[in-house]
Amino acid sequence: MKLPAEAPSAGMRRLLDALGSKQGQTRYVGGWVRDTLLGLPVSDIDLATRHRPEEVIALLRTAGIKAVPTGLAHGTITAVVESRPVEVTTLRRDVATDGRRATIAYTDDWAEDAARRDFTINALSADPESGEVHDYFGGKADLEAGVVRFIGDPLTRIAEDHLRILRFFRFHARFGRGPADAAALDACTMRANDLMALSRERIADEITKLLALAAPSGAIRLMIERGILRPVLPEITDVAPLERLIAREAEAGIPGDPLRRFAALLPADADVAGAVGTRLRLSNKAVKRLVCAASRTADPESVPAVLAYRIGREEAIDRLLLSDAEPAAAAGLLDWDRPQLRISGGTLIRMGLQAGPIVAATMEDLKRRWSAAGFPGDPHEQTRLAEAAVAQALRETQ
Incomplete structure (x- = not known):
């Protein structure tokens, strides 16, 4: 089996020549070989080489190729070719492992390097010159058999x-x-x-x-x-909500989102969702989104745009897809941009409110009136709505 014949770009050709691929010193490895054989699109190119890391750096610099020691402790140098990174890793063997990290030693043996990889389909390597695929553990057969x-x-x-x-x-x-x-x-x-x-x-x-x-x-x-x-x-006990969500994503024409799918797997409990997100050390934004999705309600009395304005676009799409709302409602938010209300708290004070909590409360009332009106952008209409909200607030304080 060989890789499809395809000449490397000029920059990649220069890199391969610098690393001695014509002398058998460097090969394509890993996912790039696997996905190329399957005809899948590939983005990252990984190379393995017999050269030691310090030799790789010297060879690249001699060839005028930028070398970044991104993983020097593990034998990996990143070459920057035509503004894209290419990882170049020296052949290795494991000396000791503890389940989380490995102590490695360098080797000249391609089979020994392949043996430290996880799956047979990831242990394939290919000669950049001939396209010949080297397979030490039956990876090609496993790839064909799935x-x-x-x-x-x-x-x-x-x-x-x-x-x-x-x-x-x-x-x-x-x-x-x-x-x-x-x-x-x-x-x-x-x-x-x-x-x-x-x-x-x-x-x-x-x-x-x-x-x-x-x-x-x-x-x-x-x-x-x-x-x-x-x-x-342990909170994940049922795959059915995930299957339902994936079907609704497809019906809506919305790309699958891993965080939304994770939310589907968790119980519909905001406290649990928050605790899991924190335990996994997700970002504050991701935890907030999980908590928001946990309610599984889309406020069916509200139009999707109002929901998006109130809780955020991503959060609204999550709610709509995880609830019983029509999936098309979520699709309508894909190109939604948050509208701008050009009325500030200072504007409300100039209309007659006293500074203090009443301003914030009136602003919330204004936002509700504005969203119910369809988010008009006309300044005069926004001012009219603000005046009505202020008048209501003043009546309630008398």
Whole structure:
């Protein structure tokens, strides 16, 4: 099997020449090879080389290519070619692992480097000159069969890096066809408690990547059935709300959103959603969005634009898709821009209000009147609405 014949760009040609690809010193590796064989679009190019990191830096600088030591401790140098990054990593072997990180040593052996990778389909490498694909563990056959399989003993691979449990389900969701590999699934089930040793950020990142895929439901269902998430996300017990959401996203023509999909998997409880988001160390904005989505109500008496103005566009789309509202209502918010009310608190004071809490309360009343009127942009109409709100406030204080 060979990669499709395609001449590299001028910049990539210069990089490959600098790293001795014609002498067999450097190959394409990993996801770039896998996805190219599948005919999938690829963006990131990864190279592996026999050159040591300090040699890579020297060779790139001699060739006039910018070299950034982004992962020097792990043997990775980032070459900047035609304004895009290309990771160049020295061939490695694992000396010691503890489930979270590895101590590595450099090697000249391509098979030894491939052996430290997680799945057979990720251990492929390709000669940039001939296009020949090198496959030491049956990755090409697994790729054709749609099987995600650990290299060697699955328990050993998981012991080396516990995150591989979650990566297995993500890769199965993306590349798997048919039942999951039994040995891999059993090993993940047996070692699920190992996930507790991982940082919550790494768990959140992997779950987000899984939920961003086109069809994550099958993998999530397997994870629930096998108790994979129970040690770190016991709140996730039912895949049905996710399946419903994905169907409604498709009906509305709205791209799948991993945070919205995560919200669907959590109970409809704002306190629980907030606690989970905080535990996973999500951003304040993401936690707020999870909490907002937890109510599962779209205020059906309000038009979508009013809901979006009140709670935010993304939050409104979440609510509409997670509720019983028509999916088309959410689609109508894709191009929605927040309207501008050009009346300030100072304007209300000049209309006769005393500075203090009454100004904020009247401003909220004005916003309700303005949204009910369809957010008119005409300054005169906004002023008329403000005058009515002020008059009401003054009557209530008499």
